[in-house]
Amino acid sequence: MRKEFWQEDFEVLGKNDLKKLQVERLNATIEHAARSPYYKTLFQQKNIHKGDIKDIAQIRDLPFTTKQDLRENFPYGFLTLPKKEIIRLHSSSGTTGNPTVIFHNRHDLNSWANLMARSLFCAGIRDTDVFQNICGYGLFTGGLGFQYGIETLGALSIPAGAGNSLRQIKLMQDYGTTAAHAIPSYLGRLYEVFQSAGLDPKKDTKLKTLVIGAEPHTDEQRKRIEEMFGVRAFNSFGLSEMNGPGVAFECEYQNGLHIWEDAYVVEIVNPDTLEPVPDGEYGELVMTTLDRQSMPLIRYRTRDITRIIPGKCECGRTHRRIDRITGRSDDMFIIKGCNVFPMQIEGVLMKIPEVGSDYLITLVTLNGTDEMVVEVEVKKEWFKGDIRRLDNLTKMITAQIRDEVLAKPIVKLVEPGYIPKSEGKAVRVVDNRVNGVTKENISCS
Amino acid sequence: MRKEFWQEDFEVLGKNDLKKLQVERLNATIEHAARSPYYKTLFQQKNIHKGDIKDIAQIRDLPFTTKQDLRENFPYGFLTLPKKEIIRLHSSSGTTGNPTVIFHNRHDLNSWANLMARSLFCAGIRDTDVFQNICGYGLFTGGLGFQYGIETLGALSIPAGAGNSLRQIKLMQDYGTTAAHAIPSYLGRLYEVFQSAGLDPKKDTKLKTLVIGAEPHTDEQRKRIEEMFGVRAFNSFGLSEMNGPGVAFECEYQNGLHIWEDAYVVEIVNPDTLEPVPDGEYGELVMTTLDRQSMPLIRYRTRDITRIIPGKCECGRTHRRIDRITGRSDDMFIIKGCNVFPMQIEGVLMKIPEVGSDYLITLVTLNGTDEMVVEVEVKKEWFKGDIRRLDNLTKMITAQIRDEVLAKPIVKLVEPGYIPKSEGKAVRVVDNRVNGVTKENISCS
Numbered sequence: 001m002r003k004e005f006w007q008e009d010f011e012v013l014g015k016n017d018l019k020k021l022q023v024e025r026l027n028a029t030i031e032h033a034a035r036s037p038y039y040k041t042l043f044q045q046k047n048i049h050k051g052d053i054k055d056i057a058q059i060r061d062l063p064f065t066t067k068q069d070l071r072e073n074f075p076y077g078f079l080t081l082p083k084k085e086i087i088r089l090h091s092s093s094g095t096t097g098n099p100t101v102i103f104h105n106r107h108d109l110n111s112w113a114n115l116m117a118r119s120l121f122c123a124g125i126r127d128t129d130v131f132q133n134i135c136g137y138g139l140f141t142g143g144l145g146f147q148y149g150i151e152t153l154g155a156l157s158i159p160a161g162a163g164n165s166l167r168q169i170k171l172m173q174d175y176g177t178t179a180a181h182a183i184p185s186y187l188g189r190l191y192e193v194f195q196s197a198g199l200d201p202k203k204d205t206k207l208k209t210l211v212i213g214a215e216p217h218t219d220e221q222r223k224r225i226e227e228m229f230g231v232r233a234f235n236s237f238g239l240s241e242m243n244g245p246g247v248a249f250e251c252e253y254q255n256g257l258h259i260w261e262d263a264y265v266v267e268i269v270n271p272d273t274l275e276p277v278p279d280g281e282y283g284e285l286v287m288t289t290l291d292r293q294s295m296p297l298i299r300y301r302t303r304d305i306t307r308i309i310p311g312k313c314e315c316g317r318t319h320r321r322i323d324r325i326t327g328r329s330d331d332m333f334i335i336k337g338c339n340v341f342p343m344q345i346e347g348v349l350m351k352i353p354e355v356g357s358d359y360l361i362t363l364v365t366l367n368g369t370d371e372m373v374v375e376v377e378v379k380k381e382w383f384k385g386d387i388r389r390l391d392n393l394t395k396m397i398t399a400q401i402r403d404e405v406l407a408k409p410i411v412k413l414v415e416p417g418y419i420p421k422s423e424g425k426a427v428r429v430v431d432n433r434v435n436g437v438t439k440e441n442i443s444c445s
Numbered sequence: 446m447r448k449e450f451w452q453e454d455f456e457v458l459g460k461n462d463l464k465k466l467q468v469e470r471l472n473a474t475i476e477h478a479a480r481s482p483y484y485k486t487l488f489q490q491k492n493i494h495k496g497d498i499k500d501i502a503q504i505r506d507l508p509f510t511t512k513q514d515l516r517e518n519f520p521y522g523f524l525t526l527p528k529k530e531i532i533r534l535h536s537s538s539g540t541t542g543n544p545t546v547i548f549h550n551r552h553d554l555n556s557w558a559n560l561m562a563r564s565l566f567c568a569g570i571r572d573t574d575v576f577q578n579i580c581g582y583g584l585f586t587g588g589l590g591f592q593y594g595i596e597t598l599g600a601l602s603i604p605a606g607a608g609n610s611l612r613q614i615k616l617m618q619d620y621g622t623t624a625a626h627a628i629p630s631y632l633g634r635l636y637e638v639f640q641s642a643g644l645d646p647k648k649d650t651k652l653k654t655l656v657i658g659a660e661p662h663t664d665e666q667r668k669r670i671e672e673m674f675g676v677r678a679f680n681s682f683g684l685s686e687m688n689g690p691g692v693a694f695e696c697e698y699q700n701g702l703h704i705w706e707d708a709y710v711v712e713i714v715n716p717d718t719l720e721p722v723p724d725g726e727y728g729e730l731v732m733t734t735l736d737r738q739s740m741p742l743i744r745y746r747t748r749d750i751t752r753i754i755p756g757k758c759e760c761g762r763t764h765r766r767i768d769r770i771t772g773r774s775d776d777m778f779i780i781k782g783c784n785v786f787p788m789q790i791e792g793v794l795m796k797i798p799e800v801g802s803d804y805l806i807t808l809v810t811l812n813g814t815d816e817m818v819v820e821v822e823v824k825k826e827w828f829k830g831d832i833r834r835l836d837n838l839t840k841m842i843t844a845q846i847r848d849e850v851l852a853k854p855i856v857k858l859v860e861p862g863y864i865p866k867s868e869g870k871a872v873r874v875v876d877n878r879v880n881g882v883t884k885e886n887i888s889c890s
Contacts, residue, residue, distance in 0.1 A: 075619055084573050087596045089603055089620065093612070099619070109596070128529050137582030137589075138606030144582075147589070151532045151554070158534055161583030164848050174520055174544070175534065403609050 003316045006121035006153075007114075010262045011317045018318060021262055022056045025290035030062075033296040035080040038073045059265055059288060064274065064299045067100060070241070074098040078295050081105060086294055090141050090240055093338065093406045102240055103294045109148065111291045115260055116149025116246035122317070123234035124209060124252055125179050127154035132171060134182040134190075135214075135337075136162045140406075141244025142214055142337070146181050149246060155179070162186075165193035172205045179209040181236070183337045184217040184225060188368030191228045202230030211236050213245065214337040215370070219324070221434075235324060241300055242287055248322055256309040256321030263291045266320065267299070268308055271329040279308040284329050285322065303330045333429060335363060335372045338407040342428045345374060345409075348400045354382045354393055358419045360427070365434040374401060374409045377416050448761045451566035451598075452559075455707045456762045463763060466707055467501045470735035475507075478741040480525040483518045504710055504733060509719065509744045512545060515686070519543040523740050526550060531739055535586050535685055537784070547685055548739045554593065556736045560705055561594025561691035567762070568679035569654055569697055570624050572599035577616055579627040579635075580659075580782075581607045586689025587659060587782070591626050594691060600624070607631075610638035617650045624654040626681070628782045629662040629670060633813035636673045647675030656681050658690065659782040660815070664769070666879075680769060686745055687732055693767055701754040701766030708736045711765065712744070713753055716774040724753040729774050730767065748775045778874060780808060780817045781852040787873040790819060790854075793845045799827045799838055803864045805872070810879040819846060819854045822861050 005011045013021065031050035033039040043049070046063060053059065070078065079086070085105045092099040104112070125131060131150045137143030137159065150157040160171055168190060171177065182190070187210065194201050201207060207229055212222065213236030225233045237257050238245035242264065248257035259266050265288040268277050277283040285302045289295075305328060309321040332341050342361060349355045356377035364371055376397060378390070394411050402408045450456045458466065476495035478484040488494070491508060498504065515523065524531070530550045537544040549557070570576060576595045582588030582604065595602040605616055613635060616622065627635070632655065639646050646652060652674055657667065658681030670678045682702050683690035687709065693702035704711050710733040713722050722728040730747045734740075750773060754766040777786050787806060794800045801822035809816055821842060823835070839856050847853045 083575075083601060084599075086601045087599055089601065091603075091616065091619070101619075103601075106596075106599075130528075136606075138604045144592070144604060151551075154529075154532055154551075156528060156531045156534065156548075158536075159583045159589060161581075166848060171536065174536070174546075403611060 004121075005317070006118040011118070011122075011319065013262070013318055015318065018261055019056050022265055022290060023053055025262070026053045026056065026059065026265060026288065027051055029288070029290055029292075029296045029298070032080050032293055033298060036078045036295070038069065038077040039296075039298070056265065059267070059299065060276070062288075062298050064286065064301055065297050066301050067241075067303075070100045071098040075101050078297070079103055080296065081294050088144075090144075090244065091139055092240065093139070093404070100241065102243070104243075104292075105294045107293050108243075108291075108295075111263070112145065112243040112246060113148035113152040115243070115263055116145055117152040118260065119236070119246045119249035120149055120153050120155070120211070122249050122251045122258060122315075123211060124232070125150075125153060125155055125211075129155040129178045129209070130158065130175055130206075131155045132158040132160045132168070132175075132177040132180040134160050134162060134168055134180055134186065136406075140337075141238070141240045142181070145238070145244040145246060146211075165190050166197070169194060169197065169199065169205075172201075172207065176206045178206050179211070180207065181211040181213075183215040184212045184221055185215055185336070185365075185368065185370045187212065187225050187229070192368070201228065205229075207231050209234065213237060215334055237322070237325070239302055239304070241297060241302070242289065243292070247287075251313065251315040251317060253314050255313065256323055258313065258315075258317050258319045259322050261319045264289060266308075266322070268306070271301075271303075271305075277307075279310045279320075282307045282323075282326060285325075301329075303328050303332065305329060331429065333363065333431065335370055336407040338405055340372070340405045340407065344404050345401055346428070348404050349376060349397070352393075352397065352400070354378055355397075356380075356416050358416075358421075360419045361429045363429070363431045363433045365432075370433050372407060372409045373412060375412045375414050375419060377419055378413045380416055383413070383415050449566075450762070451563040456563070456567075456764065458707070458763055460763065463706055464501050467710055467735060468498055470707070471498045471501065471504065471710060471733065472496055474733070474735055474737075474741045474743070477525050477738055478743060481523045481740070483514065483522040484741075484743070501710065504712070504744065505721070507733075507743050509731065509746055510742050511746050512686075512748075515545045516543040520546050523742070524548055525741065526739050533589075535589075535689065536584055537685065545686065547688070549688075549737075550739045552738050553688075553736075553740075556708070557590065557688040557691060558593035558597040560688070560708055561590055562597040563705070564681070564691045564694035565594055565598050565600070565656070567694050567696045567703060567760075568656060569677070570595075570598060570600055570656075574600040574623045574654070575603065575620050575651075576600045577603040577605050577613070577620075577622040577625040579605050579607060579613055579625055579631065585782075586683070586685050587626070590683070590689040590691060591656075610635050611642070614639060614642065614644065614650075617646075617652065621651045623651050624656070625652065626656040626658075628660040629657045629666055630660055630781070630810075630813065630815045632657070632670050632674070637813070646673065650674075652676050654679065658682060660779055682767070682770070684747055684749070686742060686747070687734065688737070692732075696758065696760040696762060698759050700758065701768055703758065703760075703762050703764045704767050706764045709734060711753075711767070713751070716748075716750075722752075724755045724765075727752045727768075727771060730770075746774075748773050748777065750774060776874065778808065778876065780815055783850055783852040785817070785850045785852065789849050790846055791873070793849050794821060794842070797838075797842065797845070799823055800842075801825075801861050803861075803866075803871075805864045806874045808874070808876045808878045810877075815878050817852060817854045818857065820857045820859050820864060822864055823858045825861050828858070828860050 027050050034043050086103045088104045091101040133146045135142040210231050210233040212233050222233045234250040237248040248259035250257050267286040268283040271284040285304045285306050287300050288298050304325045306322045306325050356379045358377045360375045362373045398411045472495050479488050531548045533549045536546040578591045580587040655676045655678040667678050679695040682693040693704035695702050712731040713728040716729040730749045730751050732745050733743050749770045751767045751770050801824045803822040805820045807818045843856045
């Protein structure tokens with residue numbers, strides 16, 4: 001088979017040429033970054049200048065950037081350009097505390113759309129495909145990220161949005177959908193709806209490719225999805241700080257995700273010592289943008305735990321592969337495609353007068369779908385109230401948590417003392433999901 | 446004040462130059478359309494050829510196109526290009542019956558984005574604005590339509606999506622939103638949330654422009670919105686068959702909506718005789734696309750009732766103005782920004798065995814928000830059932846109607862015989878909304 005690439009010039013660059021390109025782009029990135037208030041001060045303190053980087057290994061001399069830095073310098077501390085030149089922002093959810101925000105100018109959006117198109121092409125999608133994007137739009141990067149990528153690739157995009165399974169099935173049948181993007185747990189639900197409608201996706205659709213991401217899932221779950229739908233399912237990786245989807249993608253060999261090294265410098269470090277770990281060993285993924293003008297990020301600590309898969313890929317692409325994410329070096333978890341920090345839920349609960357001092361978040365898999373159960377202790381004087389009052393309180397808490405983290409929880413009110421107390425640091429999250437051990441970072445945060 | 450235009454070359458064209466451009470483009474459109482199966486056959490039957498049009502008035506020799514034609518030739522009967530060249534579709538909602546679908550190639554999406562940018566510029570939006578798009582994304586044309594337009598204009602877009610008022614307010618405050626797009630009834634709800642949070646949008650935001658559309662509203666409602674938010678509110682008109690938003694827009698003089706005559710031939714006809722009516726008189730709006738390659742539509746009957754406002758506009762734009770839509774020549778109504786045909790709701794109800802033979806849809810304004818109340822007669826043997834059974838049935842019907850028309854109804858189960866019988870044709874929809882008399886067509890269908 002003749003090998004095909006979206007951008008042969010970039011995707012099969014020899015190791016030395018790729019490093020040379022990275023050095024050029026990293027120096028340009030330092031120059032851009034120095035225009036932001038945050039990096040300007042930091043670079044002055046640390047005596048960092050454009051042109052300093054002669055070898056890409058020297059990136060280790062640069063300081064790390066963390067989510068905390070982003071939050072403390074919200075909203076414009078990392079912005080390098082006049083606001084007039086910015087044409088889009090993506091912001092994390094939540095109404096309490098400082099969100100994280102990423103700004104894009106036209107160059108940044110074009111660059112992102114191109115990486116997304118390259119990723120889809122890498123997974124075998126072509127301009128002859130009909131691509132249904134089953135994903136929330138708006139501030140979530142998954143919706144617009146895939147939309148622009150599909151259009152740049154030239155496939156026929158169906159901006160289906162999330163939910164409404166019968167309608168998703170009708171769209172697939174009406175327009176002969178051949179490829180789709182969805183979170184893995186939704187695909188389990190969708191399959192059930194196919195079955196209740198007396199349909200078999202293998203026979204009754206033209207689906208041949210699914211792109212899955214934005215949620216923890218294992219390779220076994222991928223194989224189940226492939227069998228249920230009679231497709232090949234490709235793993236997608238991204239995080240909003242690095243644009244969103246289109247950061248790393250599986251190719252036809254499905255043996256790890258090519259991470260686009262012309263657009264990002266990729267490091268794996270020991271999350272405690274922050275020293276690099278050898279290829280093949282697990283550590284925290286650290287990324288530097290190489291082609292973002294409005295808001296370059298240098299050595300951004302993603303908190304995602306993965307490893308570089310050693311060796312060459314048969315597809316011919318020279319960009320290295322990361323393994324699926326096996327965990328986090330902080331307490332964030334992902335449910336229904338939404339990034340959730342337990343403190344967000346605590347923030348909501350502690351503002352409600354009826355709520356007592358304890359709560360417990362349990363992640364479970366119910367009928368194939370991952371759910372977040374929040375048990376909330378209610379003050380004694382309230383718990384004896386009538387059912388209707390408790391019902392209303394449950395609904396109110398459910399709505400407020402959903403508004404904060406965008407994922408709808410199952411809220412259960414419990415008596416004071418019901419939640420077991422731990423001896424040391426309180427346990428706030430228990431992950432009992434079928435695939436809960438492997439946490440995959442999300443395409444849309 | 447120096448007059449400013451997004452595209453001076455097109456917006457202030459003299460009458461004769463505009464007509465000349467229309468003739469050129471209409472002949473090109475006929476040439477494109479002749480490549481679609483539907484128009485190919487029709488043009489052969491009617492002996493219509495490219496180059497036939499020497500004067501734009503000759504458009505009256507061409508046949509009308511109706512929604513029925515779109516449905517009967519679903520999905521590809523109007524498509525002029527190989528599917529490979531199409532990069533997006535927008536389809537109407539619903540899981541029963543044939544939807545209507547519009548296909549776009551890259552030229553079409555660029556043309557639409559440009560018209561949308563021109564519209565926003567016309568309402569005073571500039572690249573220095575921060576524009577929050579409070580609107581559903583996905584298949585609704587309002588989300589992506591405004592998104593691409595804002596980015597083309599160069600303003601900073603916040604793809605906020607619909608709902609979650611507290612978050613909308615936080616976004617406005619975090620990023621200094623100066624302009625936003627929303628449906629008018631949502632703005633009433635949003636104002637209440639501002640008030641409950643102890644905030645005043647006039648003092649606590651930087652809002653200066655609101656773009657409103659996609660729902661019936663009067664000029665009085667517009668003035669209330671302007672007072673509540675301390676802004677100028679501009680009327681937006683569009684329909685998915687003509688792309689979506691960006692078809693006609695108010696300028697700073699707010700005295701009617703400039704309808705872009707370089708992109709559309711505009712006619713107002715008597716809906717019964719289909720003969721043209723003079724400027725100033727009300728009739729049905731009929732539109733022909735002049736710059737769409739994938740799916741040109743010729744003399745499309747929009748069913749919207751409006752009139753041409755006679756005279757010149759002080760803004761200097763020569764494109765004529767339409768008045769706000771005063772009704773429909775069919776039974777479609779718009780609620781919560783969604784186009785609803787009563788037959789869609791009947792289709793859902795008649796498939797449910799417990800449902801009797803009668804139902805009534807009443808549109809009302811509750812606490813400033815327009816709601817759709819659906820009273821459903823339940824068969825006698827069911828109505829005596831226990832409350833829980835009826836509760837479950839109510840929930841099921843609510844969910845099924847919402848899935849069909851995308852707007853959530855208030856469902857009330859009633860006894861057989863409760864709904865008054867009319868002597869003649871059954872009355873299925875009663876419009877008791879505050880602004881229910883004036884029905885405005887929507888930006889997103």
